[in-house]
Amino acid sequence: EAGVAQSPRYKIIEKRQSVAFWCNPISGHATLYWYQQILGQGPKLLIQFQNNGVVDDSQLPKDRFSAERLKGVDSTLKIQPAKLEDSAVYLCASSYRVDTGELFFGEGSRLTVL
Amino acid sequence: SQKIEQNSEALNIQEGKTATLTCNYTNYSPAYLQWYRQDPGRGPVFLLLIRENEKEKRKERLKVTFDTTLKQSLFHITASQPADSATYLCAPHTGGFKTIFGAGTRLFVKA
Numbered sequence: 177e178a179g180v181a182q183s184p185r186y187k188i189i190e191k192r193q194s195v196a197f198w199c200n201p202i203s204g205h206a207t208l209y210w211y212q213q214i215l216g217q218g219p220k221l222l223i224q225f226q227n228n229g230v231v232d233d234s235q236l237p238k239d240r241f242s243a244e245r246l247k248g249v250d251s252t253l254k255i256q257p258a259k260l261e262d263s264a265v266y267l268c269a270s271s272y273r274v275d276t277g278e279l280f281f282g283e284g285s286r287l288t289v290l
Numbered sequence: 291s292q293k294i295e296q297n298s299e300a301l302n303i304q305e306g307k308t309a310t311l312t313c314n315y316t317n318y319s320p321a322y323l324q325w326y327r328q329d330p331g332r333g334p335v336f337l338l339l340i341r342e343n344e345k346e347k348r349k350e351r352l353k354v355t356f357d358t359t360l361k362q363s364l365f366h367i368t369a370s371q372p373a374d375s376a377t378y379l380c381a382p383h384t385g386g387f388k389t390i391f392g393a394g395t396r397l398f399v400k401a
Contacts, residue, residue: 180333209389211391216393217393218294218379218391218392218393218394219334219379219391220391221388221389221390224388232388267333267334269333277322277324277339277383277389278324278336278339279324279326279334279336279389280336281333281334281335282333283331283332283333284332284333
């Protein structure tokens with residue numbers, strides 16, 4: 177079974193530029209999550225989708241971050257404009273159902289903002 | 291606000307010993323709690339899930355306990371090996387099915 181795919185693995189940009197990350201979850205998984213992990217910290221939930229609807233985006237900085245999940249499969253997370261403090265690893269995870277607990281994570285996309 | 295605390299200091303143990311990691315949470319009552327392992331540069335990997343009505347769960351060399359009165363979970367690795375060296379993340383599930391992670395505890399197992 178293929179795992180959660182993310183790209184790009186690494187991205188370096190200047191502050192105020194924009195960046196987009198892509199995630200393809202495990203086939204059949206209805207729930208998709210984007211987490212931000214800053215060095216030395218645990219993953220912080222940014223947004224959670226159930227199929228193509230948003231379940232929770234309370235911690236998404238909506239003035240600069242946006243995310244969508246078209247057709248309930250792939251998802252894109254965009255940052256525009258980026259700030260220095262956005263330097264982090266962006267992790268995508270999926271699960272079969274929102275109440276089954278176990279999350280399957282991708283390898284993450286490491287963003288460096290200069 | 292909801293808070294999760296894990297040992298902030300790294301845990302160094304000798305191969306063959308039992309590693310015990312602590313997770314404390316405050317201001318909520320999770321229906322279940324998960325433990326994940328994260329290696330450097332990789333995404334977290336699910337290890338175990340324990341529900342609020344379970345006191346203990348085992349999987350091979352791993353054992354997790356869940357004390358809802360103390361609001362604490364303990365994660366044990368018995369007969370530890372250098373390959374067990376990683377960061378271990380605690381993730382109590384909140385109402386609304388949101389999974390929040392602790393900062394993690396780094397474990398180093400010396401040969």
